[in-house]
Amino acid sequence: MKYDHDEIIEKATTLFWQRGFQAAGMRDIQQALDMRPGSIYARFQSKEGLFKLVIEQYAQNSEKRLKQVAEAESPLGALYHFFETALTGPDEQRYMRQCLLVKSIAELDIIGDIAKKAVLESMQTLKAGFRDIIEACIEKGELPEQTPAKLAAEWLQNQFVGLRAFALMQDENLATTQMIDKVMVDLKGQWPQQTH
Amino acid sequence: MKYDHDEIIEKATTLFWQRGFQAAGMRDIQQALDMRPGSIYARFQSKEGLFKLVIEQYAQNSEKRLKQVAEAESPLGALYHFFETALTGPDEQRYMRQCLLVKSIAELDIIGDIAKKAVLESMQTLKAGFRDIIEACIEKGELPEQTPAKLAAEWLQNQFVGLRAFALMQDENLATTQMIDKVMVDLKGQWPQQTH
DNA sequence: TTATCGCTTGAACGATCGTTCAAGTAAACC
DNA sequence: GGTTTACTTGAACGATCGTTCAAGCGATAA
Secondary structure, X not given: OOOOHHHHHHHHHHHHHHHOOOOOOHHHHHHHHOOOHHHHHHHHOOHHHHHHHHHHHXXXXXXXXXXXXXXXXXXXXXXXXXXHHHHOOOHHHHHHHOOHHHHHHOOOOOOOXXXXXXXXXXXXXXXXXXXXXXXXXXXXXXXXXXXXXXXXXXHHHHHHHHHHHHHHHOOOHHHXXXXXXXXXXXXXXXXXXXXX | OOOXXXXXXXXXXXXXXXXXXXXXXXXXXXXXXXXXHXXXXXXXXXXHHHHHHHHHHHHHHHHXXXXXXXXXXXXXXXXXXXXXXXXXXXXXXXHHHOOHHHHHHOOOOOOOHHHHHHHHHHHHHHHHHHHHHHHHHHHOOOOOOOOOHHHHHHHHHHHHHHXXXXXXXXXXXXXXXXXXXXXXXXXXXXXXXXXX
């Protein structure tokens, strides 16, 4: 075993994050990982197999960070900070503004059934993470008692998805920061009646 | 000239919308348009050239629909209706829930410089369309005078982008409808101070 | 009639795609 | 020591990619 597993996944993550599943060719992967095709296939069975591990690792990582937000002294403040760091990173890490999962959703029909399942399950996991944050905010009195947790969690995740696409197109951070501010305002604001 | 131009663009739009630029192979295009490669290249120079025309036509169409919203008797009501129809179509037209432009943004690095330019310019055009709607709402007294039009327009477009990704993952329309309701609430709600 | 033009056809091109495979290496196990 | 196992190498495979091109068609212009 010449190559370190975590290091491989990390490098592969960067590549898939930058280029997407389809656009990242096997020869790009071989170069990025400094591995020959046989090694890659012996370990990961296929390009999709490698991608699946990348997705799972990425989701696990994201989940951990959401958990930290939920367990913070001020979940609402931590949430703001989480949004800010995720959306306004330096320009050379611009690709990171896009959520790898969301990016993958755009390729859902291409990436194969196994990876597709991993992506969708990861989205569910993260939704639960957002819900924990909402509930933590309510518990700490940072959000009103009557905030509909399930709806708010979906909404929050959705805002995050939209904002990542938004931030990707922005040249400066001011517009993005204003959007985050608006999210925080709306989070504390009214919610529609559930009587549909 | 055997094939009708508008018909070609329409069929190509459907294909690109369903599959994306990259995943729509020339042989898929040939089949969808019932044209041979030579014909396609004689008319459109390249796959990218065809795609560029598709994008421009799509943007033009979208712009027209936004204009109708802005010019409606109740722009706010028309806006709601616009969101609803765009996001909760029948299942066999599920691909239409995704905005072709947003989908293309995910492929921005792949589609080539000419098409890239067309996509980004179209996004700007649509942003202006959203702004017209906001201003029409203010003028008709459906939104408060002090609503920051520029910010609100960006926000609205952003909500639309996020919701399209959201709607794509939903099995039933209830969750999507609730999200639209929340958008309408927040649109009338508070806006962050511009003092950043 | 002849020339020109835009459009059409379909075979074929070179490049690239994901993947396979025979062969080799090094550590682990019996 | 011998066998197994996990991993490595790099050439090569068949398939598919976007694109080209010689040839032909039909309408228009001279």
